[in-house]
Amino acid sequence: MRVKIGVVVMSKRIPALVEPSVLVWARETAGYSINDVAAKLKKDPETIEAWEAGEQRPFMGQLRRLSEIYKRSISDFYLPVPPQEPPIPHDFRRAPGQVALMYSPALRRQLRFARERRDLALSLYAEIDEPAPVTKDRISLDMDPEAIGGRIRKLLDIDFEEQRRWGEGRASYNAWRRRIEAFGVFVLQFVGVGPEEAWGFSIVEDTLPVIGINRRLSQNARTFTMLHELAHVLLGEGAICDIDDLSPRDESEWQVERFCNRVAAAALMPELLFLGHEAVVQHDPNLTEWGDAEITHLARTFGVSREAAVRRLETFGLTTMAFYLSKRRRYQRELEDKQRREQGSVSDFRRNMPQEALSNLGRSYVNLILQNYHEDRITLMDASQYLGVKAEKVRAVEDLVLR
16 A cells, blocks of 8 residues: 555555456456457457456456446456356347347347346335336237237327327327336337437336337437337347338347237227328328328328327328338438438537436336435435435425426
């Protein structure tokens, strides 16, 4: 140790007595290669290999850096053996010949956080002596997607006039999300992962299944993705999805993704209501092309994107796949242009942490934390940690929930 002005300062050169196999586990489950870690630590790959082989030991300062990189607590590295990790949800982003796409460190981290939050929720339910929600409804691929869409609307108690009043965007997304949470599914939002990698994921359990939605999506896209992942939950198989059922992929993967898309579309845009919509009724049946105003009117009525509305028209033979694909390309270009403009703009935006906590965790999860806090099951510091805000902001989160 070194002594400076009467203060004892622990040297960073103390070897960390950790198991080599745990170092391997921490790196691999975080999604990093040895070369990745070496670059981040500015070390030779041989040094990392020596740590993981037990030939050398990292120093405490280096272990803290590994903790930051892998997003693991220091105590995790002192486990006697690597713990058993839950399986990663099925990857439906596959192309022919691929076993699975790469799971980036960011996506792996969000999947782990989702499971950790679910585990915390189960313990919080136990603290207040309440049973956690159970979702036992199940569907299968041999069922009619249109009928399942109607069944989902009944399960969630969705009324068309109410849905129409929600409109599109944030109000519609939040309304659907609250119904799905009331059904017994936690809907969490994740950040740090691009939509090109994943739109959403689902973790399927009879008790407290979890749906993860990418915050980088538009509000309408989040709504569709949420219903798509709910279909995966009801199928009983967790998934990582990009919602694309047109790109080349294995036939079995394509079948499931298209089925979940059909279920989501049927739940959002029921056949009889869609075909009876004034824009459809008044459209010339001899024309397979649709005007922008007609498409926008349909999309706003059902709270979906314009692309989803056009795909629904194609499903019922009211337009062609060529027309749908042309509109799809146009909408994608418009979105890309918008994103470029937003990236190039200078903003003085300040983050609203209480609003982010509610948005990312959902009302059900936040209410569970607050209930435990008010019943003195957890401390204010616990509540702030679970919500991801400072202690003085817990009241602000509660005010948002009560609105």
